[in-house]
Amino acid sequence: MNTIQLSIVHRLPQSYRWSAGFAGSRVEPIPQNDNADDDCLVALKLLSPDGDTAWPVMQKLSQALTDIELPSSVLECEGEPCLFVNMQDEFAATCRLKNFGVAIAEPFSGNNPF
Structure with a gap:
């Protein structure tokens, strides 16, 4: 079974x-009072799978981005x-990862407009 298609990532808030x-x-981490510049990075963390299986999955996700010439790095954080x-x-x-079969956990507010 392809573990990438069962993967869920979310963006860390920092x-x-x-x-x-x-x-x-x-x-x-960039302190919240600093202005973000062109060198600002975002981190995507796996919600599943986790543990020892997370590293090879993240390497495959990084390779999927490299395939479209989008630079990325897999590093330990938290x-x-x-x-x-x-x-x-x-x-x-995130578009590439979605097309690759990865689910992206999106933040949402508890306010229901309906």
């Missing part, structure tokens, strides 16, 4: 940037593998 001198290998993409590439990345 924005990130590459740590000084560690571009591509280490990130740090004790779990996360897929980091540039903020300006977020919509292209």
